[in-house]
Amino acid sequence: MGPPLYRPQVATLVSEAPDGEQWLHEIKYGGYRIGCRVARERVQLISRKGIDWTRDFPEIAAAARRLPVRSALFDGEIAVLLPDGRTSFQALQNSLAGDRRGELVYFVFDLLELDGRDLSQVPLRERKGELSGIVSAAGQVRLAQHWIGDGGSVFREACRLGFEGIVSKRLDQPHHAGRTTSWVKTKCVRQQEFVIGGFTEPSHEPGEAIGSLLVGVNEGGKLRFAGKVGTGFTRALARSLRARLEPLRTRECPFAERPPGWLGRNARWVRPRLIAEVMFSEWTEGGNLRHPSFRGLREDKAPHEVGRERPAVLGISLSHPERVVFPAEGFSKLDLARYHDRVAEWEVPHLRGRPLTLLRCPDAIGGDCYFMKHSKVWAPDALRRVRIPEKKKLGEYLIADTPEALLALVQMDVIEIHTWNTRDEAVEKPDRIVIDLDPGPAVSWMQVVEGARLLRGALTALGLASFVKTTGGRGMHVVVPLAPERDWTECLAFSRDLARAVERQHRATYTTQYAKAGREKKILIDYLRNN
DNA sequence: CGTATGCAATCGAGGTATAC
C-alpha cells in the first residue's frame, strides 16, 4: 500500500470566532494550501486538488528536505511574507510570475504522518506537539503561530494588522478530510455600496435573469469600473434584478473606461441608477474587487454619492492609499501607514514634543520632494502646532505626540521625519546631542561602525551614555541624551570640541572640514546638527 | 422524515500556457 493521499481539512465560514480553551486560532495567511510529503530524500509539494507543485516552489522543497525526519506529511500554506509582516495573495501570484517582492514562506500548521506513524486519528493538540519539535519558528519552512482561547481578540488583532482573517481549530479533534465544523474561519470583511452599470447574460436563463452585475465607483466625477459581482443572489433574486434593470437598458457603456476584453464588448449596459451593497475581501492592485458577493440593493442612496471608501489607519483617513511611494520596492502609501502603525510604540517616544522638519513627496520618492519646516499648510488635526520665537518672528511648527499624529504625517505624504534636539517645553535647552558620521564614498560601513564605537568610547570616558541611530543613508548618528539644562551654544561648543579632538588623534580617518574635495576616504564628523 | 454532508455548478480576480 502506498502512502496516504493528501486530503486537506478545510474550514467552514462563521461570522464570529469561537471562544474557550478547546479552540486554537491561527492567522489566515491568504496563500496556497500545500501538503508536503517527505519520504527518504524525496520531497513533494501537493496542492489542495492533489496536483504536484514541487517545481513551482523549489526553494521551499529544498528547505523541507533539510527537516529532521525520515518520512512525514506536513500540511500548511505557502504565502509571501511582506516586510511589514503581513502576507499577500496578490504578492504570491506576482511571485509565481517571477517578481520577488517579499519572502516566500511555507507556514506549516499540521503533521499527519511521522516516520511511518499515521497521526491523522490523533487529536490536534498532540499533532501540534510533535510538529513543534520538528519545524522551527523561523526560516523558509516555519511553524505557524497559534493562540489558545479568546478568539475575539485574536480576530480583532488579525484584522487590525491587515490579514484576511483567522482560522480556529478544535484541539481535541483528529484530522478529518474535507469541510468540517471543527475548523472554522472568520474573515475580516469589507462591505460598501457600488453603482450598477451593467450585467452579463446568464448561461442558463438568457434574457430571464442575470449572470453577474457590473459595478463601479465614482472617482473624479467619472464612474470607474470596479469588477463583476456574480454570487450572493438566488436564481429568484437574479430574475427580479433583471426585471429591475431591464427598463434602464441603454446602448452606451456608463463606465468612463469600458471594461477590457470580451466583457466590454458583450455586457448589457444600464443607466447608472441602482445601488448595490457588496461584501468583498479586498481591493486588488488593479482597483478591482476580490471575492465580491451581493448583499442587496440600497434604495436610500443616490448614485453620485457612491465612491470608494477611504481606508483609515488608527482613524486617520488616507487619500490615495494605493499610490506607490517607494517605486523600487513597490510599497504604497497604505503600506507605509501600516508600517508606522506597527512600530509606533517605539517610534513615538522619540518624536514626542519635538518640533519637526519634514520631507514631503506628494508624488513618490524620486519625484518632486521638498523640505518643510514651517506648518503653514493643511495638516490633520492629530498633529499639534506650536509657535516658537525665531530671529524676527514666530515660526509655527508641527509636533507628533501620538501614533495618530504619526499616521497624519503619512497622510501628508511625509517620507522623512527629522526632529529637533529639543522638546517644545524648553526649546532653548537641548535634551540631546547628535553627532553625525558622514562617510566619503570610499569609506566602508565597518569603518563607520568603528567611528561610532570610537565616539562612544570617548563619551563613556566623559561619563555620558550614548547610542547609535541609523540614518537611512550610509552614515550613522551618535546620540547623547541630556538633561535639558545647557543651552545651544554650550552643546554646540561641546560637540565641536569633541569632533576636533577625534580629528586631531586620527587625521587619516576623520575630518571636520565640510568641503567635499579631499575627504573621499574620510568620515566627516558633522557637529553642526547641534546648531 | 428532517437534517447534515458531499459534490457539482456557476459565479468572481488573477495568474499561466498555448494557439492563432
Add this chain to the structure above:
DNA sequence: GTATACCTCGATTGCATACG
C-alpha cells in the same frame, strides 16, 4: 496582440445521498 482553457484562491446554490 487576442482568445481560450485551465490553474490557484474564494462564495454560494441546489441536488443527491447518508444518517439518526
